[in-house]
Amino acid sequence: MKQLFVIGAAVMLAAMSLVGCKRSHEPVQFHATGHPENLSDWHVLSVADGHLRMNEGVEPYALNSALFSDYAHKLRTLWLPPGTKATYQDYEAFDFPVGTIISKTFYYPRAENINGGGDSVLRVAETPAESRDGLDLSKVRLIETRLLVRREKGWVAMAYVWNAQQTEAVLARAGDSIAMTLQKPDGSGKQDFSYMVPDENQCAGCHSTNNTTRELHPIGPKARHLNRDDPWHPGSNQLARMVSLGRLQGLPMSGVPRNARFDDTSAALGDRARAYLDVNCGHCHNPKGPADTSGLWLDAGTTDSRRLGLCKPPVAAGQGTGDHMFDIVPGRPDDSILVYRMDSLDPGAMMPELGRGTVHEEGVALMRDWIGAWLGSCADTEQNVAMQSR
Amino acid sequence: MKRITLGIAIAVGVASLAGCQKQEAAAPVADANYQKVLIGRLLDAKAGDVIEIPAGRFSFDRSLSLRVDGVTIRGAGMDKTILSFKGQKAGAEGLLVNAGNFTLENLAIEDSKGDGLKINEGENITIRGVRVEWTGGPKTSNGAYGIYPVQTTNVLIEDSVAIGASDAGIYVGQSKNVVVRRNRAERNVAGIEIENTIGADVYENTATDNTGGILVFNMPNLPQPGHTTRVYRNKVIANNTGNFAAKGAAVASVPAGSGVVINSNDKVEIFDNDIADNQTANVIISSYFSTGYMTEKGVAKAFDPYPEEIAIHGNRFKGGGDKPDGLDLKALRVAMFGLSGRLPDVLWDGYVNTARPGGAQVCIDNGAAETLNADGPNKYKNPSLVTAAVRCKLPPLPVVTIPADGGAAATKAAPTA
Numbered sequence: 001m002k003q004l005f006v007i008g009a010a011v012m013l014a015a016m017s018l019v020g021c022k023r024s025h026e027p028v029q030f031h032a033t034g035h036p037e038n039l040s041d042w043h044v045l046s047v048a049d050g051h052l053r054m055n056e057g058v059e060p061y062a063l064n065s066a067l068f069s070d071y072a073h074k075l076r077t078l079w080l081p082p083g084t085k086a087t088y089q090d091y092e093a094f095d096f097p098v099g100t101i102i103s104k105t106f107y108y109p110r111a112e113n114i115n116g117g118g119d120s121v122l123r124v125a126e127t128p129a130e131s132r133d134g135l136d137l138s139k140v141r142l143i144e145t146r147l148l149v150r151r152e153k154g155w156v157a158m159a160y161v162w163n164a165q166q167t168e169a170v171l172a173r174a175g176d177s178i179a180m181t182l183q184k185p186d187g188s189g190k191q192d193f194s195y196m197v198p199d200e201n202q203c204a205g206c207h208s209t210n211n212t213t214r215e216l217h218p219i220g221p222k223a224r225h226l227n228r229d230d231p232w233h234p235g236s237n238q239l240a241r242m243v244s245l246g247r248l249q250g251l252p253m254s255g256v257p258r259n260a261r262f263d264d265t266s267a268a269l270g271d272r273a274r275a276y277l278d279v280n281c282g283h284c285h286n287p288k289g290p291a292d293t294s295g296l297w298l299d300a301g302t303t304d305s306r307r308l309g310l311c312k313p314p315v316a317a318g319q320g321t322g323d324h325m326f327d328i329v330p331g332r333p334d335d336s337i338l339v340y341r342m343d344s345l346d347p348g349a350m351m352p353e354l355g356r357g358t359v360h361e362e363g364v365a366l367m368r369d370w371i372g373a374w375l376g377s378c379a380d381t382e383q384n385v386a387m388q389s390r
Numbered sequence: 391m392k393r394i395t396l397g398i399a400i401a402v403g404v405a406s407l408a409g410c411q412k413q414e415a416a417a418p419v420a421d422a423n424y425q426k427v428l429i430g431r432l433l434d435a436k437a438g439d440v441i442e443i444p445a446g447r448f449s450f451d452r453s454l455s456l457r458v459d460g461v462t463i464r465g466a467g468m469d470k471t472i473l474s475f476k477g478q479k480a481g482a483e484g485l486l487v488n489a490g491n492f493t494l495e496n497l498a499i500e501d502s503k504g505d506g507l508k509i510n511e512g513e514n515i516t517i518r519g520v521r522v523e524w525t526g527g528p529k530t531s532n533g534a535y536g537i538y539p540v541q542t543t544n545v546l547i548e549d550s551v552a553i554g555a556s557d558a559g560i561y562v563g564q565s566k567n568v569v570v571r572r573n574r575a576e577r578n579v580a581g582i583e584i585e586n587t588i589g590a591d592v593y594e595n596t597a598t599d600n601t602g603g604i605l606v607f608n609m610p611n612l613p614q615p616g617h618t619t620r621v622y623r624n625k626v627i628a629n630n631t632g633n634f635a636a637k638g639a640a641v642a643s644v645p646a647g648s649g650v651v652i653n654s655n656d657k658v659e660i661f662d663n664d665i666a667d668n669q670t671a672n673v674i675i676s677s678y679f680s681t682g683y684m685t686e687k688g689v690a691k692a693f694d695p696y697p698e699e700i701a702i703h704g705n706r707f708k709g710g711g712d713k714p715d716g717l718d719l720k721a722l723r724v725a726m727f728g729l730s731g732r733l734p735d736v737l738w739d740g741y742v743n744t745a746r747p748g749g750a751q752v753c754i755d756n757g758a759a760e761t762l763n764a765d766g767p768n769k770y771k772n773p774s775l776v777t778a779a780v781r782c783k784l785p786p787l788p789v790v791t792i793p794a795d796g797g798a799a800a801t802k803a804a805p806t807a
Contacts, residue, residue, distance in 0.1 A: 174429040177451065177479065196480040200433050201455040205486070211511050214457060214488055290488070290510055293540045293564060295611035306611065311688030313681075314638060315609050318504070318534020318557040321638030326688055337638065347453075348504035348533050353482035378685045 028055050028079050030099045032151060039145050039160040039169035044079055044103050045134075047167050052105065052142065053134035057082070059245065060131060060232060063225040065262040065275040068360040070195055071182060072106040072143060073126040075135060076220060079103075080247050086221075088250035090257060091301060093218045100150040102218055106143040107135060111183055120181045123189065125263075128231030137166045143178060144197050145169050148207070148218055155216035157203035175199035182358065193357035202354050209283045211290040219283050224257040224300060259300065262366055273370035274300065276363055277308075280352060296327055309338055311378035317341075320349040330374030339367050424448045435461045443497060445470035453481025453502070459489045459512075465497025468521035468551060475502040483508045483533070484522070487515075495519050501526075502533045506555070509539040514794055517547045524554030528577045528634045532556040536578065540564050546792045548572050557639050558583035559600070562590060564614050569792050570595060579635040580605045580644065581626075584655075586616040591790040596625045602641065602648035603629040603668065608655045609640055610678065610693035617656040617699075620787050621663065626650055628667040633715070643681040645670040645715035654678040656698040659787045666708035670715050671733050672759075675700055675752055677741035680766055696743040701784040702754040707735040722764070722773060734760035734775065741766050753782040 029043045036042060043055050054060065058079045066074065080086065081099035088094060096102075108121030109130070121141050135142070142162035149156045160169035161176050176197035183190040198205070207216040220226075223239065230238040239256065242248035259278060260271035277285075282299030284291035289299075294315050297307045306312050309327030314320070314337055322340035329335040341351035343364050350356070425448070431441050437460030445466040450473060456463070463485075465471025475484045484502030485494070490512035498521040499506040506522030509515055522536035536552030539545050540563040550573045552559025559578035562568050568590040574597075575581030581597030583605040584590045590606075597603035603626035606619045626649045635642040644651055647669030652658050653676050665672040678684055678695030689695075711733035714723055723733050736754050740763040743751065754761045754777070763776040 173433055174426040175452065194479050196452065199429050199452070199455075201429075201457050202452075202481070204457055204488075205455065208457075208488070211488060293510065293612075295609075306688055306690065311685040312611060313609070313640070313683035313685075313688060315612065315640070316534065316538075316540070316557070316561070316563060317636075318639055319530055319532070319636040320504075320534070321636045321642075323637040325638045325683065326685070346503065346531075347478055347480055347482060348502075348531075350482075353504075354480060357479070376687070378688060 028057060028101065030081065030101060030149070035158060035171055035173060037171050039147075039171075042101060042147065044077065044101055044147070045105065045145065047137070050137050051134045052137060052166075055079075058103075059242075059247070061221070061226060061238060061242075062128070062228065062231050063220050063279065064228050064259040065225070065272075065279050067219070067279050068356060068363055069106060070180075070193065070356050070358045071123045071360075072108060072195075073130070073140075075103075075105040075107065075131050077103045077105075078221065078247070085247055085249045086242075088223065088248060088252070090223055090252075090255075093220075093222050094248065096150050096218070096221070098150055098152055102148040102221065103145055104148075104220075105135070105145040107140045108143070108180075108182075110139060110141050111185075111187075119179070120183050120190070123182045123184050132232055142166050142169070143195060144172070144176075146203070148216070155207065155218065157200060157207060157216060159197050159200075159203065161197055172197050173200050175202060191358060196354070196357060198354060205290065205354055206283050206352075208290065209286065210288040211292065212288060219279070224259040225279065227256050227258040228261075257300070263362065269366075269370055269373060273366055276366055280363070284352070309336075310374070318348070319346075320344075320351075322349065326378050328371055328374065329378055330376045331372060333368035333371040336371050339364060339371065342367060425450050425452075429454065432456045432458075437461070437491070440464060443471050443473075447472040447474055449474050449477055450484075451477050451479045453478070453483050453486055453504075455481075455486040455488070456492070457488045460491040461489065462493040462495070463497070464493075464495050467496050468498045468519050471497040472500055473497060474500045476500070478503045483538075486510065487512065490514055492516070493518070497521075498523065500524070504533045505535040505538045506533060506552075507537050508535070509542055511541045512539075513543045514792075515539055515542050515545045516794065517545075517550055519549045521551040522553070522555070522559070523551070524556075526554070528554055528556075528579075528631055530556055530634050530636055534558075534639070535561040536575075537561070538563070539568075543567055544792050544794070545569070546795055551575075552581075553577050555579065557635055557641055558605070561585065562587050564612060564616075565590075567790055567792065569593075569790055569795065574598075575600060575603075577631055579631075579633060579639075580641045581629065583607060583641070584616065584619050585609060585640070586612050586614050588614065588616055588618055589788075589790050590619040592619065592621045593623045596627070597629060598625070598627045599631050600629040601631050601633045601635070601646045602644040602651050603627075603665075604649070605641065605644070605651045605653070606655045606658050607640060607651075607653045608678075608694070610689040610695075615656070615694060617658075618787055619655065619658045620790070621650060621658070621660045624663045624665075626663055626665045626668065626672070628669075630667075630669045630713075640681070640683075643683070645674075645719060647671070647710070647713065647715050648674050649710065650674070651676070652697050652700055653681065654693075654695050654697060656694070656700075657787060658697070658699070659701045659703075659784070661701070661704045663705045664708075665705055665735075666710060668710040669713040670711065670719060671737035671762075672707045672710045672735040673702055673705075674737045675702075676739040677766070679741050680739045694743070696741055696746070696751065698743065698746065698751045699784055700752045702736060702756050702759075703783070705756055705759070707756070707759050711735065711737075718770070722770075726762075726773060734762045734777075736761040737764065738762065738776075738780075739764050739766035750780070750782045750784070752780050753784050754780045755783055 084097035111120035259275035482504035524532035558580035559575035581600035649668035
């Protein structure tokens with residue numbers, strides 16, 4: 001039954017893609033209202049000559065440390081209406097003009113050369129080279145493209161899921177679930193998982209960084225994430241390049257914050273860990289975010305070690321404690337709730353709550369190293385007896 | 391008011407079957423469609439909408455969420471409309487609501503991987519006739535909270551049922567102006583828990599077979615310390631289920647056999663309840679020092695760990711105290727009251743804020759009921775009966791009224807400190 005549905009949908013999508021090709025040379029189209037059915041309706045990305053290409057004026061960008069999403073690679077692009085500029089902010093996302101379209105295409109290198117391949121995709125690090133000319137569709141499997149669109153009333157999120165032919169992506173407002181197999185280039189570490197495309201409200205679950213206003217905001221395009229070399233233009237700083245392209249105003253001459261790259265072993269361990277927590281957790285775990293109920297704040301601006309979890313008892317973690325007492329126990333990663341929840345795949349315990357069906361082994365290892373390096377202990381000042389006796 | 395009916399032909403057909411056979415599995419084809427249908431309705435909802443879900447059992451593999459103010463979601467009854475999350479692959483709750491002026495009524499949420507129903511921020515929240523249940527009985531792997539409004543204001547939870555939560559069945563956290571009435575909480579670790587909340591009336595509920603029946607707690611490191619909770623006319627009976635919370639959860643320190651537990655909260659009035667057969671104690675009053683979570687590094691200095699202005703009066707106690715949980719309490723029972731004796735109805739850890747000026751912090755004026763001071767501050771060396779010493783009265787706490795429920799309520803609302 002499921003098989004039939006998939007084939008049926010594929011045929012339908014293939015028909016739609018014809019329309020997509022025809023329009024591919026039109027300029028980027030900002031839709032001020034509604035939910036266009038096809039990604040091609042936006043003319044941000046187009047499929048031509050076996051490549052997924054960026055339309056004119058659409059620029060890729062990269063982050064120092066990025067959100068982990070099941071080892072997916074991501075092609076991030078930014079488009080601003082001609083003549084408009086984003087305004088620099090030191091801590092929050094840049095202030096983008098109405099009409100801005102941010103896209104993020106999730107894809108994997110194919111593993112077809114390994115053991116017959118099939119639906120397998122590779123668990124390997126992303127390289128700038130693979131996206132310099134857009135994406136070579138013979139080498140990658142496209143999964144979904146998410147758009148964040150700045151409309152008059154605020155940001156709107158939409159997810160488009162790519163068809164099997166990689167000719168078109170179709171709106172999936174209710175999200176989707178895609179069976180995937182991930183493996184390392186040597187064919188080892190094979191794991192099956194369900195790649196979950198978020199529904200529109202789940203998009204907001206991460207992008208609504210202030211849970212009181214419930215407004216959506218971009219997460220990546222912040223000074224500290226973007227302040228790095230431009231991987232496609234070696235030697236030039238990404239923010240400086242945005243200015244030179246006329247897309248950013250107000251960039252200070254100095255003092256622009258910069259997150260570490262979490263996998264840059266030449267950087268300080270604490271900087272790498274905090275950069276990782278900031279981009280993976282800080283959008284919820286901040287003083288105004290949906291996870292402010294926990295009293296655990298992991299955004300870049302938090303400096304109080306208790307707020308970061310040091311010997312902090314959880315508030316409402318339920319079984320997410322994994323039988324541990326505190327969020328971070330110095331020197332003891334295996335006793336720390338933070339590590340337990342990052343290492344879990346149980347939807348009731350895992351963190352982040354959405355957006356992954358696999359464990360980020362490198363991220364967990366970083367947290368273990370970081371917590372392992374903390375000194376001291378959480379020894380009680382007043383040991384209990386009567387109530388904690390079970 | 392716009393009315394949306396979600397019934398598609400197949401779903402209605404399945405629903406009627408499920409209604410007759412009571413909770414039999416429905417055909418998966420209809421379920422798969424219905425997930426998309428309902429998600430679509432939740433996405434497109436507008437203020438004033440009533441989203442009706444027909445009778446039937448519907449399966450979801452991801453959490454549902456609503457982010458639009460002014461929406462009512464209504465089923466055909468808590469045993470007729472069942473949202474099952476047994477096959478859930480993603481999302482930390484069954485239904486997550488980030489919206490105000492929200493009503494959920496007459497349906498069940500079953501077997502979510504995390505919390506059943508979470509409402510995070512929002513005013514004017516009504517939960518009525520909702521059952522949240524983990525159907526496999528008490529298990530540590532069950533979701534944490536059944537009905538879980540947090541950082542909400544004007545909350546009414548009534549005629550609802552919570553079963554099997556591995557933390558708390560009904561858990562109101564960091565909220566203001568709350569009424570919890572006529573609910574039933576069974577086989578959870580905590581039946582009903584009011585935490586860091588200002589102004590809560592908890593009445594006419596039945597809490598039975600939980601580890602602890604009704605809890606009023608304050609947790610550290612949160613912006614709002616709770617106070618002013620009244621617990622009255624409830625039945626808190628035989629909450630003796632072994633504690634199955636994961637260690638580290640706030641309620642993991644609650645001994646099995648606890649009736650009403652107050653921890654680190656202030657201005658709590660417990661009266662006119664039937665509290666019986668809770669084998670550790672019918673009422674426990676304790677400080678954060680007794681939870682095992684007090685650390686110098688991890689708890690904000692400003693946190694007040696002492697229960698203050700606690701009044702216990704006019705309750706009907708029966709039985710209990712005969713089989714306390716934990717070796718220390720077992721030993722204490724035998725040492726003080728003999729092999730066949732029982733711990734008294736009120737067990738107090740004895741921590742008092744000596745720096746606090748003014749009157750009594752704990753007033754227990756409950757007829758013949760006795761109070762045991764466990765002498766926590768002296769490492770439990772000299773526990774003693776203090777019934778006469780703590781017999782005093784405190785002024786009654788104000789009534790909580792929800793604006794939508796009781797007309798001219800605003801003036802009666804609990805103070806916001």
